[in-house]
Amino acid sequence: MQPDKKQTSAEMAQVEKIIGLILQIGVLVSAMIIGCGLLLLLFTGHSGYSGQNFPTHFDTIFQGLLQLKPFAIIMLGLFCLILTPVLRVAVSIYAFAKERDRLYVIITSAVLLILLFGMVLGYLDI
Template sequence: MTPEMKKEIDDIEKIIGKIMQIGVLIAAFVIVVGILDLLITGSTGYPIGVHPHAPGTILQGVMQFKSYAIMMLGIFLLILTPVLRVVVSIYAFIKERDRLYTWITTIVLIILIIAMVIGYLG
């Protein structure tokens, strides 16, 4: 492995670490905003027993500044953070020319996507 490749791989690993840190911080911030809104308004923004689950409904609730939708967005962002890490890892393995781990990580990404779709469809 050339020194340039080693430096690029090290940079990618640093980017992966930053993605995880920033993703968790943004998700936590969004959740805290939703909790503060809930505490200030005393309402989730929805009738009792009604909760947004679909991404479109969540985004619509966020645009209307409904506290429950804001908290759900934060949780959604928290779930997407490791998925983004898997995507960046695929890129890193491609750069390393590591075919085995590229395929394994791609399969993991496909499984994650299938699980999300199954979860969404219920």
């Protein structure tokens, strides 16, 4: 094997480890945040919101976090869980660029744009 191929293989192995670590950390952090929200919900006995209301936008989630409302904490955990695979797609673009695989860079970039577009549409309630 040529030195460039050995170096590329080593870099790709490192990127794959990083991607795996991102997924593991993202899921663990999300689970811990959701767990804290659930514990707070169990101890307080209320969600922090009246009726069937719960925070769905960033501003209401962050306002609820400042007031330690259990549903806001749970929603933050869910938001982190949703962002985990999006971050994985972004890191994959870097990995494909390192391999000089233009087709997969283009495809993965399109996937990232679709994910971001969908998130923006969801945020805007469209």
